[in-house]
Amino acid sequence: MAEKNLSGKRVAILATDGVEQSELVEPRAALEDAGASTTVISPKSGSIKSWSEGNWSDEIPVDLLLEQARADDFDSLMLPGGVRNPDRLRMDKRAVDFVRAFFEAGKPVAAICHAPWMLVEAGVVRGRTLTSFPSLQTDIRNAGGDWVDRDVVVDEGLVTSRKPDDIPAFNRKMVEEFAEGVHAGQRASARSSRTRETGFEAR
Numbered sequence: 001m002a003e004k005n006l007s008g009k010r011v012a013i014l015a016t017d018g019v020e021q022s023e024l025v026e027p028r029a030a031l032e033d034a035g036a037s038t039t040v041i042s043p044k045s046g047s048i049k050s051w052s053e054g055n056w057s058d059e060i061p062v063d064l065l066l067e068q069a070r071a072d073d074f075d076s077l078m079l080p081g082g083v084r085n086p087d088r089l090r091m092d093k094r095a096v097d098f099v100r101a102f103f104e105a106g107k108p109v110a111a112i113c114h115a116p117w118m119l120v121e122a123g124v125v126r127g128r129t130l131t132s133f134p135s136l137q138t139d140i141r142n143a144g145g146d147w148v149d150r151d152v153v154v155d156e157g158l159v160t161s162r163k164p165d166d167i168p169a170f171n172r173k174m175v176e177e178f179a180e181g182v183h184a185g186q187r188a189s190a191r192s193s194r195t196r197e198t199g200f201e202a203r
Contacts, residue, residue: 006179007035012074012102014066014095014118016042018084021050021057022164023112027078030171036178039063039074043092051082066094071101076178081113081133090121100124106187110159110174112166116140119158124190129153130160156185 011031015024028038042048043066047059071077077099079086089095100122102109111119116132117139119125126144130153137147152161152169159177161170177183 005035006031006175009036009075009178010073011036011038011076011078011178012069012071012098013038013040013078013080014042014089014098015040015048015060015080016044016085016088017049018082018088019048019050019060019080020082020085020113020164021052021060022167023080023082023115024050024060026167027080027110027112027171027174030175031078031178034175034179038078039069041066041069041098043067043089043095051084066092066098069098071098071105071107074102074107075181076108077102077110078174079109079111079115079118081111081115083114086114086117090117096121100190103186103190106157106182106184108157108159108177108180108183108186110170110177112161112170113163116160120145126189128158128189129155130158131162132160133162156189157183158186158189 031038040063042062047061050057050060099118103124113133120139120143129146131148131150140147151166152173154173159173
């Protein structure tokens, strides 16, 4: 369908060791099936080690080093989960800044399972409605977000889901939102966050 056509769209996928395999591989396939080109970005070169069913799993090739990545070169961002993956990335200022840049530009973002930790770290959840793996709900609420328990939540270009079982719903909404492109609500959220942090209005 036309509203799901991602031909020509460039999607960044930010991940590192410990990424939940299904939450990267399956959404990536859905994006590419809809016509998007995808790029796995990581602080690590070569490949990252995925996690599946309680054990280390397949190596996933890295397409671009984080230090070389620019949000301006992509139309949207997908953040897969896994406990270790976002916990490591949120300690990397470059990764946090990369995520925040998508919100500042109003570009759509999709995050599943534990990935909303990155959104909390980037300061972009205040006033937003989202979901995540249930253990993150207090973090999200403390950061000013409205956490809800649903398989998928869409809020002005932000798509979130709870767990691997939600991937089919996550994929459908992600493709729809990525096809729509820039959302004013994303930019407004990031601007208000930056204003609170610095005392100056973001331009």
